[in-house]
Amino acid sequence: MKITPDHIIYWQWEGFNLNATIVFTWLVMLVLVLISWLATRNLVVKPKMSRWQVSLEVVIGFIREQIREITQQNPDPFIPFLGSLFLFISLSNLLDIIPGFRPPTGSLSTTAALAICVFFAIPIYGISRIGVKKYLKQYLEPSVLMLPFNIIGEFSRTLALAVRLFGNIMSGSLIAGILLIIAPLFLPVIMQVFGLLIGQIQAYIFTILATVYIASAAQAENELQMKKGKEGSENNE
Amino acid sequence: MSSVDLIAVASIFTAGITMAIGSIAPAIGEGLALARALGAIAQQPDEANTITRTLFVGMAMVESTGIYCLVISIILIFANPFWNYILSQ
Numbered sequence: 001m002k003i004t005p006d007h008i009i010y011w012q013w014e015g016f017n018l019n020a021t022i023v024f025t026w027l028v029m030l031v032l033v034l035i036s037w038l039a040t041r042n043l044v045v046k047p048k049m050s051r052w053q054v055s056l057e058v059v060i061g062f063i064r065e066q067i068r069e070i071t072q073q074n075p076d077p078f079i080p081f082l083g084s085l086f087l088f089i090s091l092s093n094l095l096d097i098i099p100g101f102r103p104p105t106g107s108l109s110t111t112a113a114l115a116i117c118v119f120f121a122i123p124i125y126g127i128s129r130i131g132v133k134k135y136l137k138q139y140l141e142p143s144v145l146m147l148p149f150n151i152i153g154e155f156s157r158t159l160a161l162a163v164r165l166f167g168n169i170m171s172g173s174l175i176a177g178i179l180l181i182i183a184p185l186f187l188p189v190i191m192q193v194f195g196l197l198i199g200q201i202q203a204y205i206f207t208i209l210a211t212v213y214i215a216s217a218a219q220a221e222n223e224l225q226m227k228k229g230k231e232g233s234e235n236n237e
Numbered sequence: 238m239s240s241v242d243l244i245a246v247a248s249i250f251t252a253g254i255t256m257a258i259g260s261i262a263p264a265i266g267e268g269l270a271l272a273r274a275l276g277a278i279a280q281q282p283d284e285a286n287t288i289t290r291t292l293f294v295g296m297a298m299v300e301s302t303g304i305y306c307l308v309i310s311i312i313l314i315f316a317n318p319f320w321n322y323i324l325s326q
Contacts, residue, residue: 069287
């Protein structure tokens with residue numbers, strides 16, 4: 001039994017293995033790029049806009065509103081990174097409904113790569129917001145004794161991000177496989193639907209946690225507090 | 238008992254015991270979190286959006302210890318490195 005798509009190898013050339021994870025990651029990237037290109041081909045501000053543009057605007061508006069509510073800051077600098085994270089994880093978990101597709105997030109290498117991106121994004125956003133000195137000073141809070149724990153926490157939360165996403169997605173497809181042995185008729189279908197829900201929740205949680213980490217590193221006292229836009233945030237969930 | 242039997246017995250037993258012990262604490266933690274969140278929603282139904290979102294994120298963090306146990310027991314059963322090593326000899 002293969003628990004990760006890493007072990008399905010399509011093509012091999014001098015130590016380079018083209019496995020299912022890479023292929024399906026490329027597929028998800030291709031779908032995302034294609035949809036974005038189709039939707040942003042001719043953007044208009046008139047009321048008569050294309051369906052592609054409306055649907056993409058809904059998604060971006062939702063992400064913006066969530067980030068604004070959590071960080072209480074202007075969401076624009078965070079949108080490119082966090083939005084891509086959410087869309088990638090969400091789409092790769094959603095495409096699980098296609099037979100034969102193995103979600104690339106069910107492989108520890110993909111989730112570790114995403115978590116390492118977050119790991120490096122935290123100091124980049126933090127330093128660009130509040131400067132090197134203030135950022136490094138955060139490690140000495142509340143006292144110097146906490147320095148090793150702060151550093152360990154930095155690594156352990158990266159590990160936790162990676163293993164959480166991997167464990168949830170991998171166990172979802174694995175439980176469906178095990179249930180096929182016990183009750184092959186209806187139960188696996190229900191578990192697959194449940195797995196889709198879990199996939200979306202995990203994509204949401206991964207992005208929210210990344211947002212919280214980045215925002216907590218980029219907190220500045222003299223930050224211009226955003227006026228909390230209440231309208232539109234009520235009917236999102 | 239040969240070493241193959243020993244590895245099989247130890248792996249299966251450990252996988253079961255990992256799930257059994259490792260799921261206690263996350264279950265209690267999630268129950269407490271859910272109870273508190275329901276109480277909070279009952280008191281302030283207007284804030285249900287914020288409470289639900291925080292509850293989801295918090296539960297995912299609580300749940301992660303349980304997920305670690307699940308990953309370890311699945312590795313022990315389906316992708317056991319010691320088992321593969323002893324079979325390759």
